[in-house]
Amino acid sequence: MLLVYTHKITPRLRYTFKHICTAILGIPVKFTTAVDEFIVHDSLKLSYTNKPLGKEIHIKSQEVLFEQGISDMEINVQPWLNTKCFFVTGTKSALPYDIFAAAFVLLSRYEEFLPHVKDTEGRFPASESLGYQEDFLTEPVIDIWAYHFKEVLQLKFPDYDFVTKKFAFQALVDVEQAYEMYDIGFIREITSFASDVLRLQFSRLWLRLQINLGLRKDPYDTFSWLINVQKKSKFKFLFFFQVGDLSTYTRNIRYNKQSFRELIKMVGDYSEIGLLLSKEALEQQKNMKTEKIRLEGITNKPLNAIRCGSQMASLPSHYREMINQEVKNDYSMGYPDTLGFRAGTCTPFFFYDLDYESITPLVLNPICSQAQSFEAEALDAKDLNEVLDVFFKMKAEVEKVNGTFIFSFKNKSVTGKGQDEGQWKQFFRQLVHE
Secondary structure, rough: OOEEEEOOOHHHHHHHHHHHHHOOOOEEEEEOHHHHHHHHOOEEEEEEEEEOOOEEEEEEEOOOOEEEEEOOOOOOOEEEOOOOHHHHHHOOOOOOOOOHHHHHHHOOHHHHHHOOOOOOOOOOOHHOOOHHHHOOOOHHHHHHHHHHHHHHHHHOOOOOOOOOOOOEEEEEEEEEEOOOOOOHHHHHHHHHHHHHHHOOOOHHHHHHHHHHOOOOOOOOOHHHEEEEEEHOOOOEEEEEEEOOOOOOOOOOOOOHHHHHHHHHHHHHHOEEEEOOOOOOHHHHHHHHHHHHHHHHHHHOOOOOOEEOOOOOOOOOHHHHHHHOOOOEEOOOOOOOOOOOOOOOOOOOEEEEEOOOOEEEEEEEOOOOEEEHHHHHHHHHHHHHHHHHHHHHHHHHHHHOOOOOOEEEEEEEHOOHHHHHHHHHHHHHHHHHOO
């Protein structure tokens, strides 16, 4: 156990030390303000305050973990070994930077509570983030800092038996639209048929006819293929189904259709099922409860995982409603159109509510990339290989720190044949089988 001496024990302090020491490094941590207790402790210990007590491991503290409320702060990011950091400490500190204060700024999403420029969808864009502006967004910097801290502990306490975490991998499959043409309803079928005729898309008309006669599978029905890929991998996928009502933004088939319910149950026999919130559920909190009840009614299981997808606009309010609905795990902590670690870590962490200065029970599972990340980044780079290079470099960084590599795909991302199949299906299969 690591004993931390400090002049004041705060929720921010507990939150940050437990993430770095316990969640990342596997070291139990305890806090004290009593000098006598600190002196007699005969195992791992460090002082986190303004001045060292003696010759112990000491990290000079910034004021961030002892403050309350939100205020604008000056942050000067500098190179440090193989990464970057901020909040310089001085020569008497065991580390040249206060990694705990810096980690709290990133984990709490401090910058998202401050005034910022929103994108056209009302979201916090990656370009406004410190990680993007200082070019460390694609690194799990908090986990890297934690391992530098571990090296300091190992030098001081060589006999301590440190726990080694294992690298974990998780693929999320977003089912925004289970089927493109199959069982979409009479009115939608007639409308789509008329649209194909007006645009002279006779190949789609022929495909639509074959699907409705049961001669071909729907293009978006890739679930059997995905499950077969999963069977040969070392982990299970996590499928997020959208069960919102039909709208401009929600194009899935009705949640109460027998074919859709049977699909969800079939997938649930092989994988865990989560809820992909509709835009309407994010705009009106009562809809989040409705959609949660719908999915639980289909699976006959309590909902354990939820995702906002690309529509998350108001970080604290969405998370508070998830807590009210007793959801345990969120998988929204990532940027919809940019590769990178939004909170600077590749280790699941608890949501800290800055408005209430409290540690909540909601676990945020950081996602390093989403399906739209590839689409948007590829358009900018004009070369998908460049995007994939960044993707695999991030995966390598996560492996170095034994973190959790989480990325999301859509069921319709792996629909194609020929060249498209070679590009996406092979990539996906290779990734999960490595």
